[in-house]
Each structure stands twice: as structure tokens, then as C-alpha cells.
Amino acid sequence: MGKIVNNKIKLEFLSKGENVALARITIAAFVSQLEITLSDLEEIKVAVSEAVSNAIIHGYQNKPEEIVTMTGILKGNTLILEIVDQGIGIPDIQKAMEPAYSTDPERTGLGFVFMQSFMNEVKVESQVNCGTKVILTKQINPDLKNMAVS
Amino acid sequence: MSLILNSKKNTLIIRVRGDFDLVSVHEFREKIDQSLEETMSQNLLLDLSEITFIDSSGIGVILGRYRKVKANHGQMVICGTQPAIEKIFKVSGIISLMPICSTEKEAWKLLEQNTFKGA
Numbered sequence: 447m448g449k450i451v452n453n454k455i456k457l458e459f460l461s462k463g464e465n466v467a468l469a470r471i472t473i474a475a476f477v478s479q480l481e482i483t484l485s486d487l488e489e490i491k492v493a494v495s496e497a498v499s500n501a502i503i504h505g506y507q508n509k510p511e512e513i514v515t516m517t518g519i520l521k522g523n524t525l526i527l528e529i530v531d532q533g534i535g536i537p538d539i540q541k542a543m544e545p546a547y548s549t550d551p552e553r554t555g556l557g558f559v560f561m562q563s564f565m566n567e568v569k570v571e572s573q574v575n576c577g578t579k580v581i582l583t584k585q586i587n588p589d590l591k592n593m594a595v596s
Numbered sequence: 597m598s599l600i601l602n603s604k605k606n607t608l609i610i611r612v613r614g615d616f617d618l619v620s621v622h623e624f625r626e627k628i629d630q631s632l633e634e635t636m637s638q639n640l641l642l643d644l645s646e647i648t649f650i651d652s653s654g655i656g657v658i659l660g661r662y663r664k665v666k667a668n669h670g671q672m673v674i675c676g677t678q679p680a681i682e683k684i685f686k687v688s689g690i691i692s693l694m695p696i697c698s699t700e701k702e703a704w705k706l707l708e709q710n711t712f713k714g715a
Contacts, residue, residue, distance in 0.1 A: 463619040470649075488680045495651040499618045556652040556688055563687045 451479045453520045461502045461512040461531070469516055469529075470494040476518050477525055480586050489564035490525065490584060496557040497529040497580045505533025505578050523586045532577040539570050597647075599624065601631050606670075607707060608637035613646040616654035624657050629664070638670035639711075641703050645676025655688045662694055671710055675703040 455476050459465040470491040477490055498514060506512040512533065519526040536542045543558040561568045567583040597620035600611040608631055614620070632640070640661060644650070658674075665672045675697040677685060685691050697703040 463617075466618050467615055467649075484680065485683075489683070491649065492651050492684065495617055495649075495653075499651065499653055502618070556655060560652055560684070560687060563683075 450522055451520045452522070453479060455518045457516045457518075458513055459516075460510060461506040461508075461514050462510045463499075463502060465514070466495055466498045466502070469498045469514075473516070473518055473527065477520065477586065479520065480523060481588050482586050486584070486586055490527075493561045493564045493582050493584075494527065494529070496560050497527070497582060500557050500580070501529055501531035501533065501578065504536070505531035507534065523588065525582075525584045525586055527582040528579060529582070530577065530579045535574040535576055536570065536572040536578055537574050539572055543568075543570065597623070599627055601627065603631070603635040603637050605707075606637055606711075607639040607641050608632055608635055609641045609643065611643040611646065615649040616644075616647050617649060617651050618653040621653050621657040624654075625660065628661050632664070632668075638665070638668055639707055640665045640670065640672040641700070641707065642672070642674045643676045643700055643703075644674060644681070645678070647678075647681065650681050650684055652688070655684065655690060659690065659693075671707055673697060673703040673706055675700050 453476070455472070457469065457472055459468060473494045474487055474491055477487065498516065501514045502508065512531065515530045517528040545555065545559045558568065561580070561582060565582045565584045569581040570578065572578040597612060597614040597616055600613070602609045608628070610628060612624070628640070631637070642658065662672045672694045674694060676699070677696055685696060695703070695706050697706060
């Protein structure tokens with residue numbers, strides 16, 4: 447039987463690029479309470495990186511003194527992540543989620559594509575000039591290989 | 597992230613080590629663009645065997661260099677991808693744009709073949 451874990455963390459950090467790594471490493475450590483495959487762990491790290499990068503680049507337009515809030519909830523083998531900014535918001539969420547849509551030619555517009563590919567569910571709530579909340583959900587598949595030997 | 601740059605046979609070789617995310621893209625872009633100009637290299641060989649993480653910021657700056665090399669009629673080849681980042685490459689569609697080899701040796705073979713073809 448896999449472990450049943452119910453837990454919650456909340457992290458607030460400045461909207462600096464350096465904190466993108468902090469956010470994904472924190473979530474990787476948090477979710478490692480479950481028996482998780484390396485593949486799932488990598489996918490979660492990418493999704494977190496995308497959501498936090500979006501908050502910094504788009505939400506806060508690279509202003510480094512704003513606050514990003516990240517909440518992680520483990521309910522059984524489900525991970526729910528909320529990444530929240532109080533930035534400029536997204537006027538058209540559907541358009542922002544389209545593949546290859548980007549406001550910057552050096553960016554791919556793949557942020558939401560990666561989030562959608564690597565998580566089971568991606569929800570976006572946004573209000574112009576109020577901010578954006580991205581809710582990412584993933585069912586963690588038990589790491590059967592490691593469970594067999596442990 | 598750290599970068600090791602070398603050039604030979606009209607090719608700029610870049611070895612990337614560490615996390616390739618939002619923080620690293622500025623340095624990557626500046627150093628590669630500057631080195632391409634200084635060495636007058638037409639091709640780009642990107643060795644990713646020692647990267648520990650990549651997201652769409654990293655993919656974006658790789659695609660930016662690809663466009664630049666293509667505009668200069670050069671070739672770009674990636675080598676040394678690991679299983680952890682292969683899915684990212686698949687989802688991003690980067691594999692349909694440029695060759696991705698397991699080793700640097702294979703990458704050189706491909707670069708030389710294509711140069712010969714183009715000659």
C-alpha cells in the first residue's frame with residue numbers, strides 16, 4: 447500500500463527569477479513525502495516553474511519587489527498547487543493558454559502547454575489589475591518499483 | 597547555470613551545466629550571440645548532457661538561437677539529452693526543428709554530413 451499523506455504548505459516570496467528554483471525545489475521536497483516516480487517529480491517541477499515564471503514575467507512585468515504566494519496541498523495521492531500573484535491579470539485567459547501565444551519573441555508561449563501536459567488539471571482565475579491564480583492538480587502515481595524494494 | 601564555449605570547424609560548441617530556466621536565459625543569449633559574432637561560426641552544437649532542469653524559458657532561448665543560426669544559413673544540433681528532459685523536447689516540438697543526438701560524436705557526424713551535402 448502507498449502512503450496516505452495529508453499535508454499543506456504555504457510559501458511567500460519576492461517576484462525574483464532566483465525564486466523560481468526555490469519554488470520548484472520546495473514543491474519537489476514537499477511531494478516527496480509520497481512514493482513518487484522521478485518522471486512525475488520532474489513534471490511537477492516544470493509545471494511549478496512555468497506558473498511562477500508567468501507570475502513574475504507577465505503578472506508583475508518583471509518587477510522584483512512584488513509577492514508571489516504558492517500553496518501546496520497533499521490529499522491522499524492528489525497534489526493541488528495554487529500560484530497566486532496580485533499583478534496586471536490576464537485580459538483573455540483562453541488566448542493566453544493557446545499554444546505558441548507569447549507577447550515576447552524570445553519566449554515560446556509554451557508555459558501553459560507544459561502545465562497542461564504535465565498536470566491532470568490546470569485552472570486559471572484572473573482579473574485585470576487584480577491578479578491571477580493558477581490551480582494545478584496532479585494525481586501522483588505510486589512508484590511501484592521503489593515500493594517493491596522498500 | 598554555467599556555460600563552456602569552444603569553437604572549431606565553423607561551429608560554436610556550448611556545454612550547459614545546471615538549471616536552464618528564467619534566471620539563466622539572459623546570460624545564455626548574451627554569451628552565445630556574442631561568441632557567434634566573435635568566432636564567426638555558422639553552426640551551433642549544444643551539449644545538454646549536464647543540465648539538471650529545463651523549462652519553457654530555456655526552450656525559448658534555444659529556439660531564438662536556432663532562428664539566428666538558420667537566418668545565417670547554418671545548422672544547429674543538440675546532443676546529450678536525458679530521459680528527464682525528453683518529454684519537454686517532445687511537447688515543445690523542438691525535435692521536429694533540429695536534430696537531437698545522444699552523443700557529441702553523432703552530432704559532429706551529422707554536421708559534417710550536412711555541410712558536405714550543402715557544399
